[in-house]
Amino acid sequence: MTAEQLHVELGRRYHFSASHRLHNPQLSGEENCRIYGKCNNPHGHGHNYAVEVRLSGKIDPATGMISNLADLDSFVNEKVIEPFDHRSLNEEVPAFRNAVPTTEILCIEIFRRLKSFPYAKLEAVRVQETTNNSFEFAGE
Amino acid sequence: MVYLTRKIEFSASHFYHNPALSPEENRRVFGKCNNPHGHGHNYALEVTIAGEPDPVTGMVLDLKDLKEILEREVMQRMDHRHLNIEVPELKGQIPTCENIARVIWHLLEPKITQGKLYKVRLYENSDLFADCYRNGAGART
Numbered sequence: 001m002t003a004e005q006l007h008v009e010l011g012r013r014y015h016f017s018a019s020h021r022l023h024n025p026q027l028s029g030e031e032n033c034r035i036y037g038k039c040n041n042p043h044g045h046g047h048n049y050a051v052e053v054r055l056s057g058k059i060d061p062a063t064g065m066i067s068n069l070a071d072l073d074s075f076v077n078e079k080v081i082e083p084f085d086h087r088s089l090n091e092e093v094p095a096f097r098n099a100v101p102t103t104e105i106l107c108i109e110i111f112r113r114l115k116s117f118p119y120a121k122l123e124a125v126r127v128q129e130t131t132n133n134s135f136e137f138a139g140e
Numbered sequence: 141m142v143y144l145t146r147k148i149e150f151s152a153s154h155f156y157h158n159p160a161l162s163p164e165e166n167r168r169v170f171g172k173c174n175n176p177h178g179h180g181h182n183y184a185l186e187v188t189i190a191g192e193p194d195p196v197t198g199m200v201l202d203l204k205d206l207k208e209i210l211e212r213e214v215m216q217r218m219d220h221r222h223l224n225i226e227v228p229e230l231k232g233q234i235p236t237c238e239n240i241a242r243v244i245w246h247l248l249e250p251k252i253t254q255g256k257l258y259k260v261r262l263y264e265n266s267d268l269f270a271d272c273y274r275n276g277a278g279a280r281t
Contacts, residue, residue, distance in 0.1 A: 006245060007275045008238050013267040054271070059242070062158055063169055064234030069268070070171070 009056045009123055010066040014076055016085035019046040020101040023090075044088060049103075050128040051080065051110060057120035067120040079113040103129040107137045115139070143258060144200045145188045148210050150219035153180040154235040157224075178222060183240075184263040185214060187248065191255025201254035213247045237262055237270035245272045 021044040022036040032040045039045070053076060057066045083093060089101040095109045107127040115122050124138040155178040156170035166174045173179070187210065191200040217227055223235040229247065233239045241262040249257045260272040 005275050006242060007273045007277065008242060009271040009273075010238060011261075011269040011271060059236075059238045061233075062160065064156070064236035064239045066238055066270075068169070 007056060008059060008066065009054045010072075010120070011052060011054045012069070012072060012076075014051045014053070014081055015048065016051070016081050017046060017048050018084050018087050018089050019044045020089040020096075021045070022100050022102060024100050044090070047129050049084075049106075051076075052126040052128070053114060054123040054125075055117065055120035056123050067117075071119055072117070075117050076114065080110055103127050103133070103135045104137075107135040111137045111139065141190050142193055142200050143188050143190050144203075144206075144255070145186050146203065146206050146210065147184060147186045148214065149182060149184050150215055151180060151182050152218050152221050152223050153178040154223040155179065156234050156236070158234060178224070181264050183218075185210075185244065186259075186261040186263075187244075187257070188259040188261075189252060189255040190258035194254075201252070205254070206252075209248065209251045213251060214244060217247075237264045237268060241270040241272045 020039075021041065022039040023032050023042075024035075027035070053072070055067055055072070059066055087093065089096050089106065093101070093109075096105075099105050107125055110127060111122065111125040114125065122139075124136055126134055126136040128134040155175055156173040157166055157176065158169075161169065187206070189200055189206065193200055217229075218240075221227060223230055223240065227235075227243075229243045230239065233243075241260050244262065245257065245260045248260065258273070258277065261269055262272075263269040
């Protein structure tokens with residue numbers, strides 16, 4: 001089998017910490033409480049999020065890499081880590097002004113922000129909210 | 141179809157250097173990884189085999205057999221070795237995660253005779269890995 005018959009992906013994990021509150025203003029206080037439970041606490045709470053980014057592309061024979069890690073790191077830092085780390089997702093990330101910042105929606109938002117990475121194809125984004133739950137989005 | 145995954149860990153040294161580039165370009169492209177004295181990692185390899193469980197044994201393949209294949213093909217070749225110098229399959233290639241995963245795929249695929257090699261995931265550390273699939277293999281695990 002030649003190399004071209006293989007599909008190779010590069011995976012990189014990033015970390016940020018942020019606070020959020022799950023609350024839908026279209027629902028009553030009781031419904032919010034019933035649906036979101038502790039996550040509806042009006043003072044918010046936080047997580048150490050881990051973001052796994054997977055990219056595919058040709059392995060450049062000169063470097064052995066699908067993408068230069070420094071390029072990828074600076075892109076992810078600018079698009080996701082800087083705007084999200086040690087922030088309130090509800091208050092400080094415009095995408096969540098009108099959307100509930102569940103990790104499902106967060107995962108889609110991160111995918112949307114990273115889709116334009118110029119040097120390789122974004123295959124999937126997986127977000128771990130805690131070590132016990134994670135969410136993956138691979139585009140529409 | 142059932143997907144069975146076995147994990148092994150090995151430690152090896154490597155460095156990144158492309159003789160076709162100038163020393164300055166090598167340093168710019170590869171950064172710290174260009175140090176000619178090399179450095180090392182604890183690699184973690186996850187190998188996933190896809191197949192139907194045998195009706196008699198209930199196994200996709202015997203884990204003892206897989207363990208032996210991984211020992212022979214990967215551990216003996218790469219564990220506590222210098223990947224640039226001691227692994228002929230990597231000769232002429234920069235020993236990145238992507239290239240090592242690809243080499244491991246080619247070493248393992250012909251040896252897997254029960255079930256099919258579905259995926260090779262190689263971690264260089266917990267924040268960096270490469271996945272290898274057969275092109276068009278579709279769904280993921």
